[in-house]
Amino acid sequence: MHDLEAMPARLEAFLATVRPNDTAKVHSYELMTGGYSRVMGRAEVQWSNGVTETLVLRGDPPPEKTMLVTDRDAEWAVLQCLSKVNTVAMPAALHYDATGEHLGTKAIVLEFCAGPSLQSQLGKLLASDTPADDPRCLSHRDAFVDTMARVPQVDLAVMPTSMVRPANWDSYMDTTNALWSQSERTLVESNPTMRYLGAWLDAHRPPPMDLVLQHGDLQPANILLDPIDGSHRLIDWEYAHIGDPREDLGWYVVYSASSLPSLYGPDPEAFLARYRQRTGTSELQVNQATVGYFSVVSAVKVFSGLVAAASAMGEGKSNGVMTMYNINAATIGHMNFMAGCNALAEPLDALRSMHQQMMASA
Amino acid sequence: MISLPSTDQIILDCRRELLEVIGPEVHTEAGKVSVQMVENVLRNAAQRAAHEIAWMRDETVAMEAYAADTLAALPSAPGVAAALVALNDGPRQSLHLQDMARVYSLAGEALSCALEAALAAGHQELSSRASALLGDRSANEVQIMGEWGFVGRG
Numbered sequence: 055m056h057d058l059e060a061m062p063a064r065l066e067a068f069l070a071t072v073r074p075n076d077t078a079k080v081h082s083y084e085l086m087t088g089g090y091s092r093v094m095g096r097a098e099v100q101w102s103n104g105v106t107e108t109l110v111l112r113g114d115p116p117p118e119k120t121m122l123v124t125d126r127d128a129e130w131a132v133l134q135c136l137s138k139v140n141t142v143a144m145p146a147a148l149h150y151d152a153t154g155e156h157l158g159t160k161a162i163v164l165e166f167c168a169g170p171s172l173q174s175q176l177g178k179l180l181a182s183d184t185p186a187d188d189p190r191c192l193s194h195r196d197a198f199v200d201t202m203a204r205v206p207q208v209d210l211a212v213m214p215t216s217m218v219r220p221a222n223w224d225s226y227m228d229t230t231n232a233l234w235s236q237s238e239r240t241l242v243e244s245n246p247t248m249r250y251l252g253a254w255l256d257a258h259r260p261p262p263m264d265l266v267l268q269h270g271d272l273q274p275a276n277i278l279l280d281p282i283d284g285s286h287r288l289i290d291w292e293y294a295h296i297g298d299p300r301e302d303l304g305w306y307v308v309y310s311a312s313s314l315p316s317l318y319g320p321d322p323e324a325f326l327a328r329y330r331q332r333t334g335t336s337e338l339q340v341n342q343a344t345v346g347y348f349s350v351v352s353a354v355k356v357f358s359g360l361v362a363a364a365s366a367m368g369e370g371k372s373n374g375v376m377t378m379y380n381i382n383a384a385t386i387g388h389m390n391f392m393a394g395c396n397a398l399a400e401p402l403d404a405l406r407s408m409h410q411q412m413m414a415s416a
Numbered sequence: 417m418i419s420l421p422s423t424d425q426i427i428l429d430c431r432r433e434l435l436e437v438i439g440p441e442v443h444t445e446a447g448k449v450s451v452q453m454v455e456n457v458l459r460n461a462a463q464r465a466a467h468e469i470a471w472m473r474d475e476t477v478a479m480e481a482y483a484a485d486t487l488a489a490l491p492s493a494p495g496v497a498a499a500l501v502a503l504n505d506g507p508r509q510s511l512h513l514q515d516m517a518r519v520y521s522l523a524g525e526a527l528s529c530a531l532e533a534a535l536a537a538g539h540q541e542l543s544s545r546a547s548a549l550l551g552d553r554s555a556n557e558v559q560i561m562g563e564w565g566f567v568g569r570g
Contacts (some may be wrong), residue, residue: 244524247550253535313566379453382564385557
């Protein structure tokens with residue numbers, strides 16, 4: 055995928071192996087911008103029957119440029135399973151070069167969606183100073199919440215057997231909270247904020263919920279809009295996992311703090327009320343305090359990836375300007391997570407007490 | 417050595433060259449995103465070059481004091497004593513950047529062990545103090561960051 059000149063011929067050869075009864079001519083191949091973690095390519099293809107098609111290729115960057123490590127085999131397995139159910143709309147996952155033998159790196163071939171991303175549409179509204187209570191903003195917010203609310207409704211029975219299935223909520227939180235400390239101990243230098251966050255999360259657990267499918271990076275740049283009806287297609291499932299349903303909510307709060315406009319910030323209660331209504335969850339479970347807690351929980355994998363990439367660079371094992379550019383996101387994370395911990399301790403403790411009283415009386 | 421222009425001034429001049437001379441000649445989307453990122457990294461680097469030694473020294477003093485106080489309050493706190501010994505054995509007299517960073521990291525490990533013990537013990541005063549120390553650390557990071565937002569997304 056990285057050799058632009060060689061790619062048309064390589065892709066033609068790959069397509070011949072997955073569609074042996076057709077012949078493909080690749081008229082163009084170019085890299086796409088928009089994603090930070092994977093390399094994305096776009097190819098214009100004409101088949102022997104005259105049909106033309108645009109394909110999207112999604113593969114791993116060269117090892118020395120890798121900032122966030124995720125597993126293409128796992129992502130392909132998730133995409134195949136999600137394709138069998140219609141709970142969440144997404145671009146069709148068409149083919150997979152599982153070894154990188156043909157495309158130079160493990161790569162998933164996807165259907166191309168011609169529409170813009172939700173982020174770009176929101177960016178236009180932001181640029182024109184559209185107020186947050188404008189009907190267009192509210193419509194985007196509601197549609198975004200609805201997309202987010204569909205993910206936990208995916209039947210876990212259809213998901214890959216290889217996906218980690220935690221025994222229960224408490225053991226899941228044990229494992230997830232420990233990631234902050236575990237990740238920190240692999241770095242070339244200490245990071246006391248990460249150690250604080252792991253210890254703080256353990257000391258302030260909210261009421262539990264049933265574990266469900268979570269996208270892991272659910273934000274407007276990962277939602278493509280259908281060019282005709284504006285319906286959503288959710289992409290980039292590399293962080294999909296079975297976890298607490300408040301993780302995607304929390305991650306969006308983290309993400310939107312540095313990628314405006316936020317669909318949550320102007321009216322969190324309206325956002326969460328719609329989410330609760332769409333998912334049948336309670337206010338004791340889904341509220342600003344628990345979402346704040348899971349904003350810290352959900353950030354660990356991406357955050358650890360950012361600082362691990364800087365750590366590898368510090369050890370001379372990698373390079374790339376994007377690594378040091380993105381370390382600023384870690385700065386924002388440090389600042390916001392600490393502010394969150396300071397603000398959330400009391401409300402979380404109160405929620406836990408309420409939950410314990412309810413359990414006792416039940 | 418010629419010390420002026422200082423390192424941060426030199427880096428900022430490279431940034432100016434990038435924006436005024438190189439940037440306008442870049443016409444691909446990926447290239448433009450790359451220029452924006454490099455510009456940002458150069459700004460960050462200039463800020464670090466200007467202040468990081470002073471910030472690391474000041475934070476190290478505070479982190480060491482916190483770890484020592486925690487050890488006094490919670491004598492069985494796991495790892496704190498060993499972390500303080502390691503810090504004391506570090507290259508503390510050197511002002512070379514790699515040595516400063518090494519000592520800063522050792523102090524960070526002592527702080528980490530101490531705050532974990534404070535939070536696990538529910539020690540309110542030490543927990544609050546740890547949070548305040550990390551707030552100071554974050555304030556320095558924010559000065560390095562300056563204006564920042566994702567480029568090339570969406």
